[in-house]
Amino acid sequence: MRTTIRTLVGLAAVGAIALTTGCGTAGDKAGGEKKTDTAASAGAISVKHTRGTATLKAPAKKVVALEWTYAEDLLALGVTPAGVADVKGYGQWVTAGPRFDDSVKDVGTRQAPSLETIKALKPDLIITSKIRSDANYAQLEKIAPTLMFDPYAGGGEYKEMRDTLKTIGTAVGKEKEADKALADLDGKIAAAKKKVTDAKKEGSEVTVARGYSTNGAAVVEILTDSTIPGALLPDLGLKNAWTKKADAYGMAKVDVEGLKPVEKSTLVYVAAKKDDPFATSLPKNELWNDLDFVKNDRVKALDPGTWYFGGPFSAAQTADQIAGALSS
Template identity: 30%
Template sequence: MNGFRKMMTALCILALLGALLTACGSNSGESSSDGGSNNKGTAQGSTTVPPAQASDEAEETADGTRSYTDYKGHVIELSTAPQRIIYAGETIGDLIVLDAPIIGTPHNWVQGSVYVDRLKDVADVGFPINLEKALELQPDLIITGSTEEKDYEQLSKIAPTLMFDTFAPLEDRMTLLGDLLGKKEQAAEWIAKYNASTGEMWKELYEKGLTPGETASVFTYYPGDRLFVMAATGLSQVLYHPDGLKPTPAIQKILDDKKGFEQISMETLAEYAGDRIFILKAVDKEAQQSTDALFQSNIWKNLPAVKNNRVYTIDILKSNSDAATREWLLQELARMLQQ
């Protein structure tokens, strides 16, 4: 629909998901953004959600700069408190909640998001990043979710550039960004507040009617009549909180395989369908038509969740894995599940 990240990168490249269900952080050999989540284009094949990398290192020096080794091994010198940041990745919402000084980002990655209005004064650098535009903005730091070495080499000539693992867990990303941007305390406060809000939301929902052990599923269509079930990405990451709803056994297997999502057939839908079903509304017209056809099928109409009126829809562009979207999803889930 909230990871499908490498998926998101692929979507933007192939669509530039013509933008969840990512990347929204993003399988069956295909994956999204903690992803991100945009289906204007096609999905990327054979990727999984990688774990947080232990190679990220930063050491402050006496002149107000620091040496940092990103998760792909690039060693850079950057300011301890950068003031002009270009960010190209589907988890830009992480920087937004930290009030980071963002001066440029690809606009096509933020259209339709819950935070689009908060970036209206930020320059559009395109994707791949337009080198002339980036140079014109005079950044002191460029953060990219791309792992293309050619692009990295060009960007690093403009400003210190680091590759950022947007598929890493939310808390890991926020902690690292807080450290890199000179906002450690703000990042720690955000994490604590978010975790507390999440726990309170689920406690209240169970007090108001949810049944312990209830399962949930998240589905979306991509162009080409391709149906996906979401696992470790975007909205699913919020639903499958330890205090939240549970994945079905079939989805748990995808999670155990460390996949962001997996393509399935409509005939196997019942194997993945939970007590509650969430549909990520597609952007692409062909994907919308596939979704409408699913709703008219007997397979869909016979699902227990459908019969019990426990189906919910969310725009795929509002189901990403970033911090700002997570804040919104907590409020939206509380509203939907109390109806």
């Protein structure tokens, strides 16, 4: 039965040689079995990415993900990665979706993963992002075919996330699972929108933020339309109150005075439980307390584990959290 499945996957891959969605790829949970002649002759899979085109002899089986987004994508496809950068951090900041089992090896930090640990896993594919691995791409390529992607290159992070998932699905022989994951996401967004509609909040203006402290000072970052939360707002029947420019990552750092133009909106935010300036330092600021959304109780904390930059599980959680904040 297993050989038959591989044969069908391999034949399907022949029709996907010229895949050009511009995103990542990953590996199946199974691994370590001897390759058969059938798999070897099934045809290659070519995937375009930031560094060009990578060719896999067959759907990848053992994958290392050096960015949390791609690790989440693998889980959404029902695939367990062989290794992930900063497994503990993932568990803290990305709370949507299933957890990693004990077989997943921590390969170091996202900024500086351990090449030795990755090599020891003998992966047949590595997935990473430009922001993390631009400098050591050649070293990763010596270990295994490496796909690099840039969610911030243009076109919006939400569309890029969806395209990435479909590309990964093709690369690991999980096209149907990718389509189902996106259909499930669309269904959850529709359910979240119903919450907004039922609460009669359609058309409301929302400011999406995250906050943290640096050297004791509050830092507030506003997310624009190019981000995943910003792109989800219209799908929820809401409007992004922030219309000004942002940085290369789709966010804008503001001080308290910079929040004045959006004070008539509802402010929803994510912050760590142990570092929440919206609940600690900002309430000591007179300008903050004078903002309309503060005076009228329209500052809403989302689950601290809501990851604005993830895959389909995180996007669904973000939509549900925002809808819940508006309807509470």
